[in-house]
Amino acid sequence: MKNSYITSILFALIMVFSMSCEDLEERPVGVLAPEGLFQTVSELQSGVNGGYYLLAREEFYGRKLSLALLVRSDMCGIGDPGTATRRHACDLMQMEQDNGLVNAFWPMGYKILAAANTVINAKDVVSGTEEEINPVVAEAYFLRAYVHYVYVRLFGEIIYMNGEPLEDPYAVSQSSVPEIYAGIISDLEFAKTWLVDVPADRSHPGKAAAYGMLASVYMTKATSEAAEGGDWQSAFDNAKHVIDNEGQYGVALDNDYYDIFAPDYTSSEVLFKLNMIANDNHNITPGELGGSNAGTDQMTSITGPRGDERFEALNAAAAGWSAIVPELSVYEKWDGRDYRKAVSLDTAITYQGIPDYPFTEWDNISQNVARPAIAKYFRAVGEAGLRTGTAQGASLRDSNVKPIILRYAEVLLIAAEAAVELGNNDLAVQYVNRVRARARNAAGAGDAKYPPSPIPADHAGGITIAEIMEERRLELAFEGVRWYDIARRQMGNVFTGAAPALEDRDFDPAVDYLWPKYYVDVDLLPGLSQNTGYEGL
Structure with a gap:
């Protein structure tokens, strides 16, 4: 990994300056040392912002990682059969060591870590008080913790980047899973101490995001090889x-579940999100910083239905690509009285001038399939654009959509799951019922189309882990967390094809809970080994 590792660090630094330090005074820098990069707290914040921009890149949450998480779960499959082979392989549990999705987001993640570490390493050389510096550096710690948390869940043992100088990149070795979790927890402990109570914008984490993320980390650690006796209590x-x-x-909790995903709504429920940087058509991000896909929302296009004419007022080519679609069984098994189903699934479009063209006929459209579409991206963006008159790019890209990393409903469900594990069923029921009560509220009593409903009913009496997993599946549908739940709870049986499974996949529990590591780094670095089942593929 010698060349790719060093390139990642240099590239991250270049991106930081190019994207977020436009207001810095020019000065020559002879070495890549913290004192040569940052001198003030505002410059330090610019460095953190560079890390956020990398997180939103097409190679990471702009499409590659977010798409992989969706299609790997039991909730989604491939709609357009002509879509890229790398996506089919991820969906069908046939990933090889050179899978194109991993090839894109693995190096980008290490560039994000390099950017975060650069800020962390500079905290002792910039001018300012501890009270001024540490809240900014805490954002870098949060970012570093989050990327490591993504990677340890997907890959297991990885190269943990703690920011220490490496004299010989060839000599670096992967860390154990317990060591990685220890580093993640340490970073989030710093973050929750120093982050502000209420950030100006939820694309920056505040204390709630740090505490919530730490709860998630302990929840996952409790079911991993790194598990310790106090993990559930800490979660x-x-x-x-x-x-x-x-x-x-x-x-x-936002009153209306629909509002959470509307780009024109400021949510109190979202604890940490990304801001996509519309660029292809709005020319906000210079092309030389990554081309037409840099910072562009691609998930809206990937999940939108082909042939759709509902949003042509926003762009003449506003239809989606039908690349990733829900499994039909998701629609069929979801109680229609649950308002979350209406918000999460898109079942009718306008096609060839025909309004309310039903999904059961969508296989008449080239490259489409007779399944509902995911509505939390494409439809949410399109309807917001019509409300606000905001122009969009082709296929509704350049939407400035807000991919959600963590929201308050998930924190409630984490608390419920941990409470069950600790034997406090009463509190678990209380937390789940809060989430369900919001779902029953639908769009409110005054809404004729989606009035309040008795579904899902309050839990009465005890609640099981299986029931909480099901609540998470529906509440957090298509938000990128389902695969993590399947892996941490070892629920490979959801791919058996037999009830209550939603998919039928050839799932090998000895291999498929982990993904292949980036083969270039595995080949170049003696201290990085490939996961079982992917060697030599």
């Missing part, structure tokens, strides 16, 4: 801290 304590401090941190 519960961190989640409950957010619940007990809703007002202080400015978080709450």
Whole structure:
């Protein structure tokens, strides 16, 4: 990994300056040292912002990682059969060591880590007080923790990047899973201490995001090889801290589930999100920083239905690509009285001038399939654009959509899961019922189309882990967390094809819970080994 590793660091630094330091005074820098890069707190913040921009790149959450997480779960499959082979391989549990999705997002993740580490390493050389510097550096710690958390869940043992100088990149070795979790937890402990209570924008983490992410980390660690006796209690304590401090941190469940995903709505429920940087058609991001896909929302296009004419007022070529679609069984098994189904699934379009053209006829459209579409991206963006008159790019790209990384409903469900594990069923039921009550509220009593409903009913009495997993599946549908739940709870049986499975896949539990590591780095670095089942493929 010698060349790719060093390139990642240099590229990350170049991106930081190019994208977020436009206001910095020009000065010659002879070496890549912190004192040569940052001198003020505002410059430090610019460095953190560069890390966020890399996170939103097409190679990471712009499409590659986000798409992979969706299609790998039991909720989605391939709609357009002509879509890229790398996507089919991920969907069908046939990934090889050179899978194109991993090839794109693995190097980008390490560039994000390099950017975060550059900021962290500069905290002792910039001018300012601890109270001025540490809240900014805490964002870098949060970012570093989050990328490592993504990677340890997908790949297991990886190269953990703690920011220490490497004299010989060839000598670096992968860290154990317990070591990686220890580093993630340490970073989030710093973050929750120093992040602000209420960030100006939820594309920057505040304390609620740090506590919530730490709860998620402990929840996942509790079912991993790194598990320790106090993990479930730590997951519960961190989640409950957010619940007990809703007002202080400015978080709450949004009244209308639909609003969470509307780009024109400011949500109190979202704890951490990304801001996509519309660029292809709006010319906000210079092309030399990555070409036409840099910072562009591609998930809207990937999940939108082909042939759709509903949003042509926003762009003459506003139809989606039908590349990733829900499994038909997701639609069929979801109670139609659950408002979350209407928000999550798109079942009718306008096609050849015919309004409300049903999904059962969509196989008449070239490269489409007779299944509903995911509505949390394409339809949410299109309807917001019509409300606000905001022009969009072709296929509704350049939407400035807000991919959600963590929201308050998930924190409540983490608390519920941990409470069950700790034997506190009453609290678990209470937390799940809060999420269900919002779902039953639908769009409110005054809405004729989606009035309040008795579904899903309050839980009465005990609740099981299986029931919480099902609540997570529906509440967080198509938000990129389902695969993580399948892996951490070892639920490979959801791919058996037999009820209650949603998909039929040739799932090998000895191989498929982990993904192949980036083969270039595995080949070049003696200290990085490939995961079982992918060697030599």
